[in-house]
Amino acid sequence: MRALRRASLIVAALNLAYCFVEMGVALAIGSVSLLADSADFLEDTAINLLIVIALGWSLGAQAIAGRAMAGIILVPAAVAAWQVVVKSSDPTPPDVPLLVITAAGAALVNLVSALVLARVRRMSGSLSKAAFLSARNDVIVNLLIIAMALVTAWTASGWPDIVLGAVIVLLAGHAAWEVWEAAGEERLAAKALAGEAVD
Template identity: 55%
Template sequence: MQQEQLLRTTVIWVAILNFSYFILEGIVALTIGSVSLFADSVDFFEDFAVNTLIAIALGFSLRTRAIIGKIMSGIILLPAIAALVQAIIKFSHPTAPDPLRLMITAGGAIVINTVCVLLLARCRNEGGSLSIAAFLAARNDIAANAAIIIMGIVTYYTLSGWPDIIVGLCITALNYSAAKEVWEAATSESLKARALAGEDID
């Protein structure tokens, strides 16, 4: 029970951090016209949603948590879809975003996500697929933020919008991978729930 309370408190704080930076990063992304930063801002909203659902779902049955885990795997795909749409829109006019503001904002995102990873690492195994979803999302976000900073350096020297589009598409791949892992974890929990209930498993 103590571990469950620790997990609930942790994910609530992580949800607050993610929602706050979602607003900040989203405003910057729209202002400078960055595909990768926009995808990353939506990703912060996805993390907010995942951690909020975890706080609500704790204490539910194993079967119910498995269902919510599968729902979360779909939520994780939202940033991927957003990045893909923005990349397609920018294909015809690949203008370069402001590299300085882009790198500063991505640097702030690394700080927020690192704090979230450290918080979630203490209890990542306490909530099954739910806590795994939160941990994987935060972990992958750090890699995406680092890629955005590197892309900002490239953009500074090339003044091309293509690096921004490419990184946006890479964020799409990262989120697909995380969604797949969460789906598999939730499926495993679902099978465990059926086994505990005495159901036949093919």
């Protein structure tokens, strides 16, 4: 458990630091996908800090924490969904070079986070699974942002950025569902250990 706690603290620090970088650039260039991704860095920070706090809890309490984290994963999805609606009325393309550089930096941070968490992702059920899934999905999102930036440069349109915002919503929703299911399995295991009827 010490390895999981150390890994979670490292990942939380990396995500919190880069959140401010990405959010600042997103606001400066008007990118929906970067803004949603910066909110996602906050989500990753919260998940990893929750892991550190919940490690000493019982299996049942960890299942509850896993369900709470499934909800946390949906926060950036809600941010992205709102920005998709707002930006649709004015689909101005974001600055492509800054978009690519920032997304590449985010991909590096998330790749390092995923590699750190890959070694400990099975150590604490839904807790470590939530953190690993989130970091893994973030690498995919960052690569999609870079690809979208190239399409934006080609089309001179803000619509690729808006479409990617919708994709981020779908990825976050899928990750939240996986974590919710894992937490449900832990809840059933906790009931079985306590000798309660499993419904």
